[in-house]
Amino acid sequence: MLKRTFTTVTNAAKPFKLAVVGSGPGGFYTAHRLLKEHPTTQIDMYDSLPIPHGLVRYGVAPDHPEVKNVMTTFDKVAEDERFRFLAINSQQPTLTVPELQNHYDAILFSYGASEDRRLGVPNEDVYGSTSARTFVGWYNGLPRDRDLKLPLEDTDTAVVIGQGNVALDVARILLSPIDELRKTDITEYALDALSKSRIKHVHVVGRRGPLQAAFTAKELREQLKLPGVQFHADHDWIHDQIQQNQSFLSKRRPLKRLMSLLDQKPATTHNNDKSWNLKFLRSPVEILTNSDASAVAGIRYEVNRLEGPVEKQRAVGTGEYETQECGLVLRSIGYKSLAMDGLPFDNNQGLVPNVYGKIIDSEQTELPGMYTSGWLKRGPTGVIVSTMSDAYETADTILNDLRQDVPMLSTNPNRLSEDDLMQLMYRRDICPVSYSDWKLIEAAEFNAGSLLGKPREKFATVDEMLNILNRRS
Ligand SMILES: Cc1cc2nc3c(=O)[nH]c(=O)nc-3n(C[C@H](O)[C@H](O)[C@H](O)COP(=O)(O)OP(=O)(O)OC[C@H]3O[C@@H](n4cnc5c(N)ncnc54)[C@H](O)[C@@H]3O)c2cc1C
Numbered sequence: 168m169l170k171r172t173f174t175t176v177t178n179a180a181k182p183f184k185l186a187v188v189g190s191g192p193g194g195f196y197t198a199h200r201l202l203k204e205h206p207t208t209q210i211d212m213y214d215s216l217p218i219p220h221g222l223v224r225y226g227v228a229p230d231h232p233e234v235k236n237v238m239t240t241f242d243k244v245a246e247d248e249r250f251r252f253l254a255i256n257s258q259q260p261t262l263t264v265p266e267l268q269n270h271y272d273a274i275l276f277s278y279g280a281s282e283d284r285r286l287g288v289p290n291e292d293v294y295g296s297t298s299a300r301t302f303v304g305w306y307n308g309l310p311r312d313r314d315l316k317l318p319l320e321d322t323d324t325a326v327v328i329g330q331g332n333v334a335l336d337v338a339r340i341l342l343s344p345i346d347e348l349r350k351t352d353i354t355e356y357a358l359d360a361l362s363k364s365r366i367k368h369v370h371v372v373g374r375r376g377p378l379q380a381a382f383t384a385k386e387l388r389e390q391l392k393l394p395g396v397q398f399h400a401d402h403d404w405i406h407d408q409i410q411q412n413q414s415f416l417s418k419r420r421p422l423k424r425l426m427s428l429l430d431q432k433p434a435t436t437h438n439n440d441k442s443w444n445l446k447f448l449r450s451p452v453e454i455l456t457n458s459d460a461s462a463v464a465g466i467r468y469e470v471n472r473l474e475g476p477v478e479k480q481r482a483v484g485t486g487e488y489e490t491q492e493c494g495l496v497l498r499s500i501g502y503k504s505l506a507m508d509g510l511p512f513d514n515n516q517g518l519v520p521n522v523y524g525k526i527i528d529s530e531q532t533e534l535p536g537m538y539t540s541g542w543l544k545r546g547p548t549g550v551i552v553s554t555m556s557d558a559y560e561t562a563d564t565i566l567n568d569l570r571q572d573v574p575m576l577s578t579n580p581n582r583l584s585e586d587d588l589m590q591l592m593y594r595r596d597i598c599p600v601s602y603s604d605w606k607l608i609e610a611a612e613f614n615a616g617s618l619l620g621k622p623r624e625k626f627a628t629v630d631e632m633l634n635i636l637n638r639r640s
Contacts (some may be wrong), residue, residue, distance in 0.1 A: 183273070188459060190214040192223060195241045195558075196562075204566055211271070216256055216257070217600040223241075229306065232571070252601055256640060261589070269576075269581070270583040271576060273536035273537070274576070276539045279542045282504070283300050293463055296498075297315065299497040303317055324491075325496070326491065327371045327372065327497070329381075331499060335387065339389060342396050352621060354625055361407065374448070374450050375480060376404050381405065384424045387429070399443070400445040449469070468490075502545075504542065511528050519543050521538075524562075539577075541557070544557065
């Protein structure tokens with residue numbers, strides 16, 4: 168049951184009660200700023216998993232532990248007496264938007280972008296073809312991806328569609344020496360499967376050219392340094408592309424740095440039995456299957472050419488096609504948010520329409536007390552640091568509204584009191600997981616990890632998590 172009730176806020180002013188839906192960086196950084204800047208803020212943060220931190224736990228690669236240090240900041244936020252974590256896992260009934268509106272002064276929606284964009288080509292769902300994010304969720308212990316089956320032992324070649332950092336993350340995990348992965352918090356079942364993997368060659372494929380690649384220099388450098396892995400690409404063509412666009416690059420330092428890394432022809436080492444290949448100007452048109460159509464056997468691309476000025480170069484199909492044999496296809500071409508009942512949603516952009524974080528309806532009217540942050544606000548792009556800046560922007564919008572006494576949700580005369588809300592949860596048999604419950608689950612993960620010589624062993628099912636609390640889902 169709920170472990171913490173709010174202590175009286177010292178400031179005699181009326182408390183500002185905010186519900187936050189989603190406990191990733193978008194939610195936590197907004198909460199951080201509000202708790203710091205506004206003494207009477209009281210926050211209830213909800214999540215649909217019994218554990219917090221969103222993609223920091225389930226997205227960030229296991230061999231990038233330094234990125235996960237932001238969890239320490241989130242822990243500090245959660246230590247604030249004015250903060251409560253109420254994880255109502257999706258296997259339980261939930262609270263609706265109108266119910267939240269009936270209790271809180273404002274709601275912040277920050278539930279991210281949990282779905283993947285699709286290629287829209289034949290055989291996309293055949294065994295061996297899935298999204299890179301599902302693969303990431305699988306090795307990172309996300310309950311919904313725990314049971315993913317992959318043909319890692321049936322093929323030596325994987326194709327990753329997309330050229331962003333997540334594409335490089337999955338290519339790196341597929342090619343990393345297993346003993347390196349053992350030192351990380353990658354799940355044991357994934358480690359076991361990867362230790363038996365036959366995959367030796369990974370093709371990272373993009374529609375356009377090197378200047379449009381979305382990965383960053385840090386990730387590329389890491390990929391280029393993978394031990395025993397040869398890098399292949401059309402180096403002469405890449406070099407020409409870079410040379411032809413020097414004036415464009417001179418005004419874009421990060422891209423210029425990335426291009427100078429790509430422009431280095433790697434030495435061929437005969438000890439390398441693995442390889443990765445950066446392939447440009449290819450659009451997948453079909454996933455090819457084996458004779459009984461039960462598994463991936465290859466992929467068919469249309470070859471593209473680049474058209475238009477370099478600032479907005481487009482890939483245009485040439486009508487020429489090529490095929491490539493492979494047994495695993497991971498698409499890494501972006502994400503999308505899901506609409507929620509009771510919330511405006513822009514289907515075209517896949518986000519909640521807003522002005523600096525304040526939600527607007529289809530008539531462009533601002534909705535009192537309704538805010539958004541994170542990937543749901545901006546669309547699914549950007550790293551944790553950009554999500555932080557963006558969350559602070561939403562916090563500033565809320566603070567501004569509070570300062571100017573802009574109407575919030577609290578105008579409803581029949582509001583649910585704190586007791587009513589607890590009664591409602593009780594009647595629905597909702598038993599939220601608190602932040603201190605999460606710390607018990609986390610402590611058990613650290614213990615399980617230390618027995619295996621790794622930082623933590625994540626529980627990858629909701630039942631395992633709740634067992635630690637002697638509860639059932
Ligand atoms: C595979 C992958 C790897 C990444 N690696 C890095 C990296 O190494 N470094 C970096 O800086 N950035 C990385 N990013 C980007 C970074 O994770 C995002 O910028 C950031 O997590 C977005 O924060 P968010 O709060 O909007 O969404 P999320 O982090 O997705 O958080 C959303 C939260 O909402 C919850 N939720 C979902 N639906 C509901 C609902 N209906 N009700 C209640 N709660 C709900 C989810 O459980 C989750 O806790 C990565 C992204 C991906 C996809």
